[in-house]
Amino acid sequence: DAGVIQSPRHEVTEMGQEVTLRCKPISGHDYLFWYRQTMMRGLELLIYFNNNVPIDDSGMPEDRFSAKMPNASFSTLKIQPSEPRDSAVYFCASRGTANSPLHFGNGTRLTVT
Amino acid sequence: KDQVFQPSTVASSEGAVVEIFCNHSVSNAYNFFWYLHFPGCAPRLLVKGSKPSQQGRYNMTYERFSSSLLILQVREADAAVYYCAPRCSGNTPLVFGKGTRLSVIA
Numbered sequence: 465d466a467g468v469i470q471s472p473r474h475e476v477t478e479m480g481q482e483v484t485l486r487c488k489p490i491s492g493h494d495y496l497f498w499y500r501q502t503m504m505r506g507l508e509l510l511i512y513f514n515n516n517v518p519i520d521d522s523g524m525p526e527d528r529f530s531a532k533m534p535n536a537s538f539s540t541l542k543i544q545p546s547e548p549r550d551s552a553v554y555f556c557a558s559r560g561t562a563n564s565p566l567h568f569g570n571g572t573r574l575t576v577t
Numbered sequence: 578k579d580q581v582f583q584p585s586t587v588a589s590s591e592g593a594v595v596e597i598f599c600n601h602s603v604s605n606a607y608n609f610f611w612y613l614h615f616p617g618c619a620p621r622l623l624v625k626g627s628k629p630s631q632q633g634r635y636n637m638t639y640e641r642f643s644s645s646l647l648i649l650q651v652r653e654a655d656a657a658v659y660y661c662a663p664r665c666s667g668n669t670p671l672v673f674g675k676g677t678r679l680s681v682i683a
Contacts, residue, residue: 467619468619495668495670497670499673504675505675506660506673506674506675506676507620507660507673507675507676508673509670509671509672509673512670514668519668520670555619555620562668565610565622565625566610566612566622566671567619568619568620568621569619570617570618570619571617571619
């Protein structure tokens, strides 16, 4: 199994631009999570999906953030417009059942200048 | 709001045993997860359980509102960030602490 695949690995953009982060979960996993990692806050949950349906998006910081999961093998996290304070590492993770552990992707390091 | 607390940094000498504490206020937690993260890589599960458990050099203690991760015979390669996460029943997602950065002194 290739594991959770995220792209791009690095993204550098200017303030105001739209940013789209992509994730392919492990095949057969019903749950998909987006986390943001910063020095100040550690790993923060942004949103998660179950069977492609968003369950809890209360961690999404602002309306500039949106996430979709059009099918079981793909999810996107979009920031529009981006701001310098959005700079962080964004992780996607998936799991099979409710009791199984999370499997993380390698993350996307976003830098907004 | 549920909170998870762990020290931001811990330092250890090579060959020693290091203990990383974690406590939380999640009322319905029944399990603990410890994840290891090397920068640039995917965080990965280190040890988990609802009772004291061991996985190689990693021991985990468990009480209802706290857990400790003990790393035996610490090596320089263990320098990383360690995250704890209490696990609640049902389909709720993992809520992580802010992570503990372990530095190892040769």
